[in-house]
Amino acid sequence: MYHSNTVGGAPPLMLKPEQNRALMEVGPGTLMGELMRRYWMPFAAVGEMDKQSTRTVRLLGEDLVLYKDLSGNYGLVDRHCPHRRADMSYAWVEECGLRCNYHGWKFDHTGACIHQPFEEVSHPDARFKDRITIKSYPVAAHAGLLWAYMGPLPAPLVPNWEPFTWSNGFIQIVMTEIPCNWFQCQENSIDPVHFEWLHDSWGARLRRQIDGPAPPTHLRIRFEEFDYGFKYQRIREGQTEQDELWTVGRVCLWPNCLFTGNHFEWRVPVDDEHTLSVGWFFDRVPEEMEPFRQERIPWWYGPLTDASTGRWLDSHVMNQDFVAWVGQGTVADRTQEHLGESDRGVILMRKRMLEEAEVVRAGGAPKALIWDEAVNKRVELPIIDRDFFISGFSITDVVEGRTRGPRYSRSFVFQAGQPAEITAAYREAMGIDRVEQLEASATSASANGAAR
Numbered sequence: 001m002y003h004s005n006t007v008g009g010a011p012p013l014m015l016k017p018e019q020n021r022a023l024m025e026v027g028p029g030t031l032m033g034e035l036m037r038r039y040w041m042p043f044a045a046v047g048e049m050d051k052q053s054t055r056t057v058r059l060l061g062e063d064l065v066l067y068k069d070l071s072g073n074y075g076l077v078d079r080h081c082p083h084r085r086a087d088m089s090y091a092w093v094e095e096c097g098l099r100c101n102y103h104g105w106k107f108d109h110t111g112a113c114i115h116q117p118f119e120e121v122s123h124p125d126a127r128f129k130d131r132i133t134i135k136s137y138p139v140a141a142h143a144g145l146l147w148a149y150m151g152p153l154p155a156p157l158v159p160n161w162e163p164f165t166w167s168n169g170f171i172q173i174v175m176t177e178i179p180c181n182w183f184q185c186q187e188n189s190i191d192p193v194h195f196e197w198l199h200d201s202w203g204a205r206l207r208r209q210i211d212g213p214a215p216p217t218h219l220r221i222r223f224e225e226f227d228y229g230f231k232y233q234r235i236r237e238g239q240t241e242q243d244e245l246w247t248v249g250r251v252c253l254w255p256n257c258l259f260t261g262n263h264f265e266w267r268v269p270v271d272d273e274h275t276l277s278v279g280w281f282f283d284r285v286p287e288e289m290e291p292f293r294q295e296r297i298p299w300w301y302g303p304l305t306d307a308s309t310g311r312w313l314d315s316h317v318m319n320q321d322f323v324a325w326v327g328q329g330t331v332a333d334r335t336q337e338h339l340g341e342s343d344r345g346v347i348l349m350r351k352r353m354l355e356e357a358e359v360v361r362a363g364g365a366p367k368a369l370i371w372d373e374a375v376n377k378r379v380e381l382p383i384i385d386r387d388f389f390i391s392g393f394s395i396t397d398v399v400e401g402r403t404r405g406p407r408y409s410r411s412f413v414f415q416a417g418q419p420a421e422i423t424a425a426y427r428e429a430m431g432i433d434r435v436e437q438l439e440a441s442a443t444s445a446s447a448n449g450a451a452r
């Protein structure tokens, strides 16, 4: 597929324009669009439908309407009524299904037309409605998210990834629509070297910490395919082959997600020029706060731009990623790239995505579909520090510095704009006030000791 299979030398590894287009198109009937339709896509939070019964959705280039009827069934249907094309986001829900506000035709969640008021009065025996359906896709609620399946039936199972089965965690869902194609966002999921530059080095400059030591540089990277995607492993200065970043690695989760152990970031194609970033974050609460349960998983939409400057927000980890993705152009022009050794993972992912898309085109089933209920009880993934998330820790562990790494975070570092009520709920769930009180009294005790 490439002009050359060498890396780091001339001639550069570049895609042809038609290959670039094949990777990025998501509409019905396109190569990648048909591949992506074989997987459940998270596209909204369950909580979004608590106070509204219909909502517009654009997904894989299709305009749709999500609804929740009075029985609690979800449906995802064509934006336009099959009668005379009225906007179904203004339809109303009933006990079972959705009724168009223009002439009252009613549809159930399979898309069947179940009532045509005037037709049934004027031609009661014609059963015109039996010949009418509205385009309709299955929707599932799982892990606080709403998922859509837009491929041929039967649908595979909604993946029950291991962290969805964990308990005693503060979970939150964060979404943002990004004005660029999804594939360049997903390429970031298999790009370990960017951490050192985009987050560590640029992040330090943004915080004006430019006099400190340079962040540890990457010495080795490695990529490996497994059943549910790719693992990428890295060794940076100061780390060894015993480090879990090498022995376990991180996951580029098939087909459109980054998984880092306790959070998922899906890059969901809205259309060829827009991507919905869907983040699912799990923070284990200290054992003093157990049992911890959430009635409703909180969710929020993060802002993209700084209102005072009109520039992209750059203060948080994922905002920095967004800056890189949109900076590549609405659709990255891969005919102009010069790929090097750091891009081995990107090259591998492009190749495998196109291969799997060809499998679908030939009538086959692509990788990473889950059909077996027993497997789906808990689908295990490579997880660094798994024991920490399952066994937990105490507030004393935090105060005495025994929690490892960034596992006990006092603020949300991934995206800017967390609403105050979610910040407050997080602090309470994590016992942060208690930790800070204990730290303050330890500090004053040691100051008193020093003064004596």
Ligand code: FES
Binding pocket: 081, 082, 083, 084, 085, 086, 100, 101, 102, 103, 104, 105
């Ligand atoms: S347009 Fe929907 S019922 Fe007529």
Ligand SMILES: [Fe+2]
Binding pocket: 188, 194, 195, 198, 199, 317, 321
């Ligand atoms: Fe990143």
